[in-house]
Amino acid sequence: MTPLSGIKVLDLSRILAGPWATQLLADLGADVIKIEKPAGGDDTRSWGPPYLKDGEGRETSESAYFLSANRGKRSVAIDFAHAEGSRLVRELALQSDVLVENYRVGALANYGLAWEDLAQLHGGLIYCSISAFGQSGPAAAHPGYDAMIQAMGGLMSVTGLPDGEAGGGPQKVGVAVADLLAGMYAATAILAALYERRESGRGQHIDLSLLDTQVAALANQSLNFLVSRQAPGRHGTAHPNIVPYQAFATADGHLMLAVGNDRQFDRFCELAGCAELTSDPRFASNAERVRHRQPLVARLTPILSSRPTREWLSALAQAGIPCGPINTLAQVFAEPQVRHRELEMTLPHSAAGTAPAVRNPIRYSRTPLQYRRSAPLLGEHTDEVLMERLGLRPEELRALHDRGVLK
Secondary structure, eight states: OOTTTTOEEEEEOOTTHHHHHHHHHHHTTOEEEEEEOTTTOSGGGGOOSOEEEOTTSOEEEEEHHHHHHOTTOEEEEBOTTSHHHHHHHHHHHHTOSEEEEOOSTTGGGGGTOSHHHHHTTOTTOEEEEEESSOSSSTTTTOOOOHHHHHHHTTGGGGSSOOTTSTTOSOOOOSSOHHHHHHHHHHHHHHHHHHHHHHHHOOOEEEEEEHHHHHHHTTTHHHHHHHHHOOOOOOOTTSOSSSSSEEEEEOSSSEEEEEOOSHHHHHHHHHHHTOGGGGGSGGGSSHHHHHHTHHHHHHHHHHHHTTSOHHHHHHHHHHTTOOEEEOOOHHHHHHOHHHHHTTOEEEEEETTTEEEEEEOOSOOOSSSOOOOOOSOOOTTTTHHHHHHHHHOOOHHHHHHHHHTTSBO
16 A cells, blocks of 8 residues: 555646656555647657667667656546547546646636536546646736746745856756746645545645745745845855855865854854854854854855865764765765665666666655656557546557547
């Protein structure tokens, strides 16, 4: 048994936010059927290089991007712009517990696949719509991608070096965090709706937007503004509310120092040979250190640059002061802790034999996650699912393939 054994999910999403949510549900044990267009499938299948290589070193057509968000699913390639295709998808939806989609607002109504269409036929369906701006409001019909949401939602205003410094200006985060957070919020909302359905017996529509997600996820930064009405600035690697909490150059590289409270600051100063700083009223408390950030950082910079990274990391760890190296991804997957937790894993893949993957961070004591397969090939499970779920016969499937409804 897995936590979501028996839950059926119909995935009409593509790119990242929706697929991230449904991959999480698949990891938790749900049977996720991914509906893709026969011509090309999910757009991210072609978002490469890099592409997965087979056992002979030959490049397949499977992009690393697609692999990152679609493990554990079954792919069904149906053209639901075709009347027969939309009927098949509708029948699959009526057998599902959850439907996830991220089409343009109102687009699925053209195929009889909108929430209003399906809710009349399946009162227990949980229907999750993920869009850039939500199902209502002046921007509801507008398209949007992660980078523009990071900009519009304020994240880029607090990310990057301050204006006036070399390289200063707004920056986006190195991964699509608006999409990823939207996917995680969507999965959380779906799980809560499934729990509520146990009592009410009723499904519901979940309206989740990337912009809402990004604004909500600004966390302390948004409250810093709402409390003070002063827009927070960009501090590079530094924390807006804690000092010293940033990257520092060492004798041979960099490290991230994260002094979280006054006790840790005292221990750090003693270890670093600058205990006199603890008696300076400008640095006696975190609030004062935030107010006097620049002179403190100026004092610490030459101290930290006097010793190599590994020497600092060892000494700071022994003193219980949070710190860490700034790793490349090669170094991340070589970290002893990452290796111990087996975050890198290998899954079966139909085209390449095996494919790499990153383990879900959720670890249950009694119902561990089970990883059944890597991301599917386009239409790999079309016939299997339609025979299993809808009882279609081989001759019916052949006819649908011949007419271009299926791949």
